[in-house]
Amino acid sequence: MSLDSGPDLFTLRRRPASDKLADRSFRWLSVALASLVGLVLLGILLTVISGSRPAIAAYGLAFLTTSNWDPVGDQYGALTAIYGTIVTSALSLLIAVPLGVGTAIFLTENIIPAKLRNTFALMVELLAAIPSVVLGLWAIFVLEPFLRPFLGFLYTSLGWLPIFSTDPQGPGMAPAILILVVMILPIITAIARDSLMQVPPELRQAAYGIGTTRWGAILQVILPAAVSGIAGGVMLALGRAMGETMAVTMIIGNSNNFSWSLLAPGNTISSMLANQFGEADGNQVSALMYAALVLMVLTLLVNVLAQWVVRRLSLKYT
Amino acid sequence: MNGTSAGAFQRSSLTFRPQLARNRWNAVFTGLAGLATATAVLPLVLVLVYVLIKGGSLISFSLLTQLPPAPGLEGGGIGNAIVGTLLVTAIAALIAIPVGVGGGIYLAEYSSNGSFASFVRFGTNVLAGVPSIICGVFVYGLIVSTRIFFGQSYSAMAGGIALAVLMIPTVIKTTDEGLKLVPQDLRLGALGVGATKMVTITQITLPAAFSPIATGIMLGIARAAGETAPLIFTALFSPFWPEGVFNPIATMSVLIYNFAIMPYQAQISLAWAASFVLVLMILAANILARWLSHLARA
Numbered sequence: 001m002s003l004d005s006g007p008d009l010f011t012l013r014r015r016p017a018s019d020k021l022a023d024r025s026f027r028w029l030s031v032a033l034a035s036l037v038g039l040v041l042l043g044i045l046l047t048v049i050s051g052s053r054p055a056i057a058a059y060g061l062a063f064l065t066t067s068n069w070d071p072v073g074d075q076y077g078a079l080t081a082i083y084g085t086i087v088t089s090a091l092s093l094l095i096a097v098p099l100g101v102g103t104a105i106f107l108t109e110n111i112i113p114a115k116l117r118n119t120f121a122l123m124v125e126l127l128a129a130i131p132s133v134v135l136g137l138w139a140i141f142v143l144e145p146f147l148r149p150f151l152g153f154l155y156t157s158l159g160w161l162p163i164f165s166t167d168p169q170g171p172g173m174a175p176a177i178l179i180l181v182v183m184i185l186p187i188i189t190a191i192a193r194d195s196l197m198q199v200p201p202e203l204r205q206a207a208y209g210i211g212t213t214r215w216g217a218i219l220q221v222i223l224p225a226a227v228s229g230i231a232g233g234v235m236l237a238l239g240r241a242m243g244e245t246m247a248v249t250m251i252i253g254n255s256n257n258f259s260w261s262l263l264a265p266g267n268t269i270s271s272m273l274a275n276q277f278g279e280a281d282g283n284q285v286s287a288l289m290y291a292a293l294v295l296m297v298l299t300l301l302v303n304v305l306a307q308w309v310v311r312r313l314s315l316k317y318t
Numbered sequence: 319m320n321g322t323s324a325g326a327f328q329r330s331s332l333t334f335r336p337q338l339a340r341n342r343w344n345a346v347f348t349g350l351a352g353l354a355t356a357t358a359v360l361p362l363v364l365v366l367v368y369v370l371i372k373g374g375s376l377i378s379f380s381l382l383t384q385l386p387p388a389p390g391l392e393g394g395g396i397g398n399a400i401v402g403t404l405l406v407t408a409i410a411a412l413i414a415i416p417v418g419v420g421g422g423i424y425l426a427e428y429s430s431n432g433s434f435a436s437f438v439r440f441g442t443n444v445l446a447g448v449p450s451i452i453c454g455v456f457v458y459g460l461i462v463s464t465r466i467f468f469g470q471s472y473s474a475m476a477g478g479i480a481l482a483v484l485m486i487p488t489v490i491k492t493t494d495e496g497l498k499l500v501p502q503d504l505r506l507g508a509l510g511v512g513a514t515k516m517v518t519i520t521q522i523t524l525p526a527a528f529s530p531i532a533t534g535i536m537l538g539i540a541r542a543a544g545e546t547a548p549l550i551f552t553a554l555f556s557p558f559w560p561e562g563v564f565n566p567i568a569t570m571s572v573l574i575y576n577f578a579i580m581p582y583q584a585q586i587s588l589a590w591a592a593s594f595v596l597v598l599m600i601l602a603a604n605i606l607a608r609w610l611s612h613l614a615r616a
Contacts, residue, residue, distance in 0.1 A: 019514055026516040030428060033420030037441045037490065040456075040483055044448060047459035102354030111348055120359055127362040129604045131544025133574045134593045138365050140578055141372075141586075182361045189358060213340050215347040236447070243449025245547035246571075250578060270451045270547070277455065278551040292455050296448070303447035 048296055051289030058283065063290055067258035071280075076287035080258045082294060084266040088173060088248065089241035091262075092180035097234055099181070100188030104230075105218060107189075108196045121193065128186035136250030139179045140171075144251060147175055151263050166261040171253035173266045179247045184237040191236065195229025196222060228313035235306030239299045245270040269295040366597070373594025376587055382595075386557055386573070392584050396592045398559050402474070402567040403596070405560060406553055407543045409478025414485035414542075415535060419524075421486070422493020422531075427519055439494075446487035453483045454548035462552055467564050474560065474567035477553025481545060485538040492534020496527035529613050536607035540600045546571035570596045 055063065059076055066077030103124065107117050151168040158164045168174070199222050207217035223230075253265020254275050269291045277288050335341065384395030421438065429435040457480040462471050500523045508518040524531075546569075554566040555576055570592040577585035577592075 015514070023514040023516045026519070027428060030420045030424035033417050034424035034434075034438045034490075036417055037421060037438055037445060037486065040486070041441050041445055041448075043460060044452060044456040047456045048452065051455075051459055099354045099357055102351045103358040106348075106351035106355040109351075111352070120355055123359050123362050126601065126604060127358075127365075129540060129544075129600050130362070130365055131546070131571060131596060131600065133544070133546040133571045134369065134597055135365065137574055137578045137589055137593055138368055142364070142368055185358050185361075213344045215344045216340065218347075239447050243447075243451065245449065245451040246575060250575065270449055273451050273455065274547055274550055277458070278554075289455070292452055296452055299447055299449055300444065303444060307443065 045296075048289055048293050052286055052293045055283065055286035055290035059287070059290070063287070064294065067256070069256035071284050074283050076283070076290075078269065078272075078287070078291045078294065080256050081267045081269045081272045081291060083258065084173065084252065085242055085268040085270070085295065085298070087262070088177050088180055088252070088266075088268055089238055092177045092184060092241050093234065093238055095177070096181045096184045096188055096237065100185050100237075101192050101223075101230060103185075103189045104192035104196055105223075107193055109214065109218070121189075124186050124189050127182070128190070132183060132244060132246040133250070135179055135182060136247035139175055139247060139251040143178065144170065144175045147178070155263055162260040163262050166259060166264040168263040169265075171251050171265050173252060173262045173264065176248045176252040176266075176268075177262070179251055180241050180244060183244055183247060184241050187237045187240060188230075188233050191233025192226070192230045195226040195233070198229070199225045228310050231313055232306050232310035235302055235309055239302040239306065242268075242302065243270055243295065243299050245274050249274045369590070369593050369597050373590040373592075373597075376591040377594060381588075381591055385559065386568075386577075386588055387584055388557075389580065389582055389585065394584065394588065396570065396573060396588055396595070398556065399568040399570045399573040399592060400595060401560055402553070402556075402569045403543060403571070403599075405563070406474050406477045406481060406549070406567060406569055407539060409475060409563065410481035410485055410542050411535070411539055413479060413482035414489055414538065417482070418486045418489025418535075418538075419493050419531065421490040422497060423519060423524075425490070425494040426497035427515070427523065438490075442487045442490050445483070446491075449547075450484055450545055451547040453480050454550060454552055456480075456483070457548065457552045470564040472552065472554035472566040474553055474563045474565065477549045477567065477569070478563075480548035480552045481542040484545060484548060485542050488538040488541070489531075489535055492537075493527075493531050496530030496534070497523055499530065500526045529610055533607045533611040536603055536610060540603035540607065543603070544571060544596060544600050546575050550575065 055076065063077055064082060065079055067079035067083075068075050068077045069080065070076070103120075106112075107121050107124075148168055148170070151172075151174055154164045155167055203221050203225055204217055207221045212220070248268055249271035252267060252271055254267055254271060255265035256267060256272075259266065273288055273292055273295075276284065280288055336345070380393075381395040382400065383397045384393070385398055386396065387394030421442075425435050425438060457476050461467065461476045461479060462473075465471050467473060467475055504522050504526060505518055508522045509515070513521070549569055549572050553569055553572065555572050556566045556568045558568075560567050573592050574589045574596070577589040580586065
């Protein structure tokens with residue numbers, strides 16, 4: 001453009017209509033794509049609720065408290081699977097939380113050189129990347145045979161306790177709990193490590209300054225300051241453990257007979273879905289949808305609770 | 319100052335004394351934390367060793383290119399499952415990337431704290447927490463049982479859509495967070511020289527946030543490639559080569575699940591081999607993602 005056209009540069013020019021149209025449609029496209037999240041969520045809810053309506057009408061709340069799962073007689077109760085879901089996720093959490101938080105502390109303190117710490121942290125993160133079906137395969141052929149003598153010992157020595165009252169015959173709840181520990185450990189470790197690293201260094205220095213030991217500072221100053229993040233991570237891990245499907249399905253034994261024993265084969269809601277949904281028809285589909293609804297409500301509660309816990313417990317540093 | 323107080327001062331001197339109770343407890347706790355770390359790392363090492371030994375030793379050209387054998391027969395391979403995993407994951411990525419990046423753009427660029435945006439953020443968190451098997455149930459109800467695609471029921475398309483539902487929250491979150499890291503000056507500069515909002519986003523902010531977004535997408539793809547639960551009753555399985563996207567298709571993850579519980583040694587071997595290939599692919603994708611995020615910091 002030559003200088004002769006100078007005055008032209010300073011006249012008000014309207015943006016071409018095509019530009020405006022493109023700009024506006026880009027905005028609406030992004031709105032539409034964002035609202036797809038809500039639509040998918042709504043779709044999931046509607047699918048599961050409408051699918052489970054016949055079963056809700058037929059079995060009502062007794063579905064949750066009876067354990068008779070009988071496709072031939074068309075009678076369904078999901079107590080075995082609900083008990084399995086709650087017990088496996090709660091017990092795996094009980095084992096994984098101390099291990100995960102301990103690991104996170106070890107990897108944020110300067111006990112070992114930073115290079116080694118980062119390597120370990122990377123390894124724990126990579127553990128989270130291993131597909132659950134591969135962990136299931138490993139559990140079937142390596143973990144369970146290795147574990148059986150120990151579980152047999154539990155049965156012979158503590159068999160009078162209801163939770164150890166059956167002879168371990170292979171797949172069961174106990175190996176499923178251990179494989180769940182392997183799966184949720186990386187989540188707890190990663191989130192606990194993040195929260196510990198966000199604690200302001202001044203807090204630690206103040207604690208050291210008044211003469212505490214390393215663990216005095218960790219247990220009484222640093223952990224309480226990081227507790228909100230850690231609790232949120234634990235809740236997220238609980239949600240993951242309840243919904244986890246493949247590894248559990250492959251190792252839990254998929255039995256619909258109710259047993260208190262951890263050494264007996266059992267079932268979880270998700271493993272029941274994985275096993276039966278493909279071949280089910282009639283009322284069984286509806287009963288499975290009802291079970292899926294129970295699982296969704298449970299995980300939804302846990303996830304909302306997780307967000308609430310993080311907000312409630314978080315300490316504010318100004 | 320008399321003698322007794324000097325003695326008291328010496329008793330609590332500044333020298334480190336390991337036999338003190340608090341120092342002993344310190345050592346005990348450090349030991350416990352180290353033990354926890356060893357326990358946390360052990361499964362990764364064990365799983366990798368077993369997959370490497372049991373699966374890696376079986377890898378051969380014919381195993382990677384042949385079809386699985388009929389039950390009871392020897393030999394065969396996982397060629398169709400490798401192609402299937404790549405195809406289903408690609409379908410998932412093709413759906414999840416535009417949707418996720420578009421949603422993330424809306425959250426970060428158009429409405430960062432409106433009520434609709436906070437609803438979308440909440441929905442993204444909830445969707446991320448939905449168990450993967452429920453995604454399978456949803457796609458089964460939406461696509462498989464309604465036979466919406468040309469009367470076909472189980473299909474690679476249905477499997478890809480189920481995986482896309484799992485990927486979308488990850489992609490939205492990383493796009494949202496990646497775009498928020500772009501300095502506001504860049505946006506103002508672009509708008510100041512007369513660019514429209516669309517041009518600003520597509521030419522300035524998205525390229526500036528490329529590396530965190532690409533990292534998130536890569537991690538999402540790696541996770542989707544290993545997922546099994548949403549595929550069991552959407553993509554199903556097939557002992558043949560893929561016959562297009564509207565037919566049932568074999569994937570490595572479903573192959574492992576199906577073959578691991580068969581009573582035939584040939585199938586169990588193939589399950590280990592598929593685990594080896596799958597783990598290798600996923601670890602490679604994770605390392606690529608890590609490299610992409612290092613690119614950003616450099």
